[in-house]
Amino acid sequence: MHDIHVVDLSRLQFALTALYHYLFVPLTLGMSFLLAAMETVYVTTGREIYKKITQFWSKLFLINFALGVATGLTMEFEFGTNWSFYSSFVGDIFGAPLAIEGLMAFFMESTFVGLMVFGWGRLRRGQHLAVTYLVALGSNLSALWILIANSFMQAPTGAHFNPVTMRMELTSLSDLIFSHDAQAKFVHTSIAGYVTAAIFVAGVSAWYLLKNRHTELARRSFRMAVLFGALATVGVITLGDALGFVGAQAQPTKLAAMEGLWKTEPAPMPFNLVAFPSQQEHVNRGTIQVPYVLSLLVTHSLTGSVPGFDELEQQATARIRDGIPAVAALQTLSAKPNDADALAQFQAHEKDLGYGFLLQRYAPDVTAATDADVADAARDAIPQVAPVFWSFRVMVVLGLAMLAYFVMAVIYTMRNRVERKRWFLKLAVWMIPVPFLANEAGWLVAELGRQPWTVYGMLPTWMSASTHSVGYMAFSLIGFVTLYTVFIAIEMYLMVRTIRRGPDDDHAGALPHDRLHVDRMAGYAEG
Amino acid sequence: METYAALQVLWWLLLGVLLSGLAVMVGMDMGVGTILRYVGRNDGERRVALNIIGPHWDGNQVWFILGGGAVFAAFPLIYATAFSGFYVVMLLLLWSMILRPLGFEYRSKLPSAGWRNAWDWALFVSGLVPMVVFGAAIGNLFHGVPFQFSWNLTSTYTGSFLGLLNPFAILCGLLSASLSVFMGAAMVMNGAKDEIFERARTLARMGAALAIVLFGIGGFWVHGMGGYVLTAGPGAGVPQTPLQQSVALANGAWLANFDAHPALWLLPVAGFAGMLLGLLAASARRSHLAWWLGALGWLGVIGTAGVALFPFLLPSSSVPAQSLTVWNASSSQHTLLWMSGFAAVFVPLVLWYTSWAFYVMRGKVDVADVVADEHAY
Numbered sequence: 001m002h003d004i005h006v007v008d009l010s011r012l013q014f015a016l017t018a019l020y021h022y023l024f025v026p027l028t029l030g031m032s033f034l035l036a037a038m039e040t041v042y043v044t045t046g047r048e049i050y051k052k053i054t055q056f057w058s059k060l061f062l063i064n065f066a067l068g069v070a071t072g073l074t075m076e077f078e079f080g081t082n083w084s085f086y087s088s089f090v091g092d093i094f095g096a097p098l099a100i101e102g103l104m105a106f107f108m109e110s111t112f113v114g115l116m117v118f119g120w121g122r123l124r125r126g127q128h129l130a131v132t133y134l135v136a137l138g139s140n141l142s143a144l145w146i147l148i149a150n151s152f153m154q155a156p157t158g159a160h161f162n163p164v165t166m167r168m169e170l171t172s173l174s175d176l177i178f179s180h181d182a183q184a185k186f187v188h189t190s191i192a193g194y195v196t197a198a199i200f201v202a203g204v205s206a207w208y209l210l211k212n213r214h215t216e217l218a219r220r221s222f223r224m225a226v227l228f229g230a231l232a233t234v235g236v237i238t239l240g241d242a243l244g245f246v247g248a249q250a251q252p253t254k255l256a257a258m259e260g261l262w263k264t265e266p267a268p269m270p271f272n273l274v275a276f277p278s279q280q281e282h283v284n285r286g287t288i289q290v291p292y293v294l295s296l297l298v299t300h301s302l303t304g305s306v307p308g309f310d311e312l313e314q315q316a317t318a319r320i321r322d323g324i325p326a327v328a329a330l331q332t333l334s335a336k337p338n339d340a341d342a343l344a345q346f347q348a349h350e351k352d353l354g355y356g357f358l359l360q361r362y363a364p365d366v367t368a369a370t371d372a373d374v375a376d377a378a379r380d381a382i383p384q385v386a387p388v389f390w391s392f393r394v395m396v397v398l399g400l401a402m403l404a405y406f407v408m409a410v411i412y413t414m415r416n417r418v419e420r421k422r423w424f425l426k427l428a429v430w431m432i433p434v435p436f437l438a439n440e441a442g443w444l445v446a447e448l449g450r451q452p453w454t455v456y457g458m459l460p461t462w463m464s465a466s467t468h469s470v471g472y473m474a475f476s477l478i479g480f481v482t483l484y485t486v487f488i489a490i491e492m493y494l495m496v497r498t499i500r501r502g503p504d505d506d507h508a509g510a511l512p513h514d515r516l517h518v519d520r521m522a523g524y525a526e527g
Numbered sequence: 528m529e530t531y532a533a534l535q536v537l538w539w540l541l542l543g544v545l546l547s548g549l550a551v552m553v554g555m556d557m558g559v560g561t562i563l564r565y566v567g568r569n570d571g572e573r574r575v576a577l578n579i580i581g582p583h584w585d586g587n588q589v590w591f592i593l594g595g596g597a598v599f600a601a602f603p604l605i606y607a608t609a610f611s612g613f614y615v616v617m618l619l620l621l622w623s624m625i626l627r628p629l630g631f632e633y634r635s636k637l638p639s640a641g642w643r644n645a646w647d648w649a650l651f652v653s654g655l656v657p658m659v660v661f662g663a664a665i666g667n668l669f670h671g672v673p674f675q676f677s678w679n680l681t682s683t684y685t686g687s688f689l690g691l692l693n694p695f696a697i698l699c700g701l702l703s704a705s706l707s708v709f710m711g712a713a714m715v716m717n718g719a720k721d722e723i724f725e726r727a728r729t730l731a732r733m734g735a736a737l738a739i740v741l742f743g744i745g746g747f748w749v750h751g752m753g754g755y756v757l758t759a760g761p762g763a764g765v766p767q768t769p770l771q772q773s774v775a776l777a778n779g780a781w782l783a784n785f786d787a788h789p790a791l792w793l794l795p796v797a798g799f800a801g802m803l804l805g806l807l808a809a810s811a812r813r814s815h816l817a818w819w820l821g822a823l824g825w826l827g828v829i830g831t832a833g834v835a836l837f838p839f840l841l842p843s844s845s846v847p848a849q850s851l852t853v854w855n856a857s858s859s860q861h862t863l864l865w866m867s868g869f870a871a872v873f874v875p876l877v878l879w880y881t882s883w884a885f886y887v888m889r890g891k892v893d894v895a896d897v898v899a900d901e902h903a904y
Contacts, residue, residue, distance in 0.1 A: 070625040080607055080617075095599035110586045110588065115582060117582065118581060164766045164767070164768075167603070169859040475618075483625070487625075
């Protein structure tokens, strides 16, 4: 039986490690393509300044990349260490994209990143450029497979539950790969990475322009970043809208949480601009509404309506009751795999198995469940509304702010005025943290909104965790928090230091230019 | 049924290939980390050792990640049960391993000797600890691990962290660490000259000699050890859960496969031959040959362990009947088939471009190059 504190601690740990990992990934996704673009200009024009530009930004890319790789290791193993039931229950489906990611994408990215760094003197120009593109392709393909896996959790397709093996199994890899959720999510997420990289490069370049340092490099980098970022931001918002559209059908509870919809209302529905949702009383306080807008946003029409939690809880209650015979039959099948009656009963109620599991949290023997247990389980069927509601608004507001910023940046760049607008350059520096915050908020919307499920409608979160003790969880959490805090401090320090020293710092580590110095260093290192 | 059984065996073999890839490629890099402070007596020399594997460690590390992903995809119950059961050990593995990318990337970014020294120690820890854990985990499979399943296959691990540090597991951990030192030292010999080369040679010989002795002791140990026998169950190629079989314990059972198929003795022979000839090659300063022989040694060692355990993957010491085998822990036929397709295309492709990367970066590294190259670690 699962200790609910362990489940919560497992969630906390996964969220912390994933959010942390996700600080570094988007920058890698975007920077890799920006580097490829910069190097393309170098190779096609042959102008040395672009080689310098490429090499300088690749230093920053690598500082970020190292921590992305390091924390990615945790992710690959955390499903097994902390979500063991989840892993065995859907490993047949979920494992495949992870393995393919390693085989097809991460190998490519990691092998060629070595050549990208060390191959400057050994590869012909065209070869090195190809290597840089392969790094970008690898990292983006990697994101594709990870998001295909993630989309299975959000909108499971291409799979069924097999009572013989007591787990979910793959029925169609193409359904899994080409799920609408996966496609929209991949494009939305990877382009968000391009925006992140663009704002980072533009921000650092703006800082140089403000300090009047490396202006040649900074001006060109700024332009490329702004162009790249402006196109990408439009893409992120368009695809974010598409994702909302797709997601509304696949995950009505997430949508209701994003919009704070306690009650189903007739179309055209108003949009809650601001609200303070109360989970206890199922109402919003301090609401500011805009009429019609929700129907327009979510259904792309004025006549469309989406269900609120009152309706969703009723649906959940019915499905929970229908899940009872499914779980009971499965329990019989576990002991007697050839029981034909149990199999027939299971097949009749199979579609609500997940809801039966939801009830098992309150009634381990589902056949003895009381109405109160069913009501508790139905209340669980909706996520915590306030965090999803607010994360969504933070993401959207930051997204719109980035769009406004890029519109201005494009105008000023085209008019060649950027360097005279010091306030805008300062703004560009202050914009650097914005995409990171928006990315994290986006993760929170997607994953908090998915609750109470790890696999939407199929497997509840409470069942998915490993059966550890609270002590073990405390140990691992403290370990991760300590290590990760030290790491981020080091990473930020190196980033800032490398930026401050700028592109003319031939190599931070190559301080010992003369032989004498090497020997002196050697003496220190021995101690 | 035959197709499914064949796919299960194929993925058992591929698991062996992936574990060998992990052991050879990641083990080599970790070996360099373990011996870093000995082969390199000063900063410049250590940077030489680091830069020999500098262009490759990242790509190599994917063998480790892919190992995790492939177990997840092909044997989900193993991934779920072993990784959660070995929780504390897995954390030690992870926490030491995540020091490595940072060690490589950040170490030489600052001139401070204290900084670099600290990272050298981090690289030592992240080289030695994971290899000991890797071997010890495989060693524990021979004794079985205390876990059991509920009706819906929720696994519960009932042992302790210290239980995983039993003498046989430690022996296997040391074997794995010795082999990694051998491979790391052979790689340093490939890319270094003069004193660094000579120090690496000494370590390579020590690593190989120790590995031979440990592998020999391990063989005798297993000879008298209680092993598991699958006495009844749905069998190969039949979809099933681990709740439907009977398992007995018998002394010497881990050698039953070798007795039934004497040709399998070639695996431990290959293990010994690889390590012994590798030792001789290292002594003769033939480092490339030594490296390849070490890889053969690894294949022999991992193959021996895999065949001894077959069809078991993770025996349960608390409820032996719920032991995980190739037949009850694998993914569905559909998934295995797709995964085989991807493996058939991408494994050769990966091997091809990995070799190209080694070819591009071939040759010796020396202190002057490293100091002059602004991209070096």
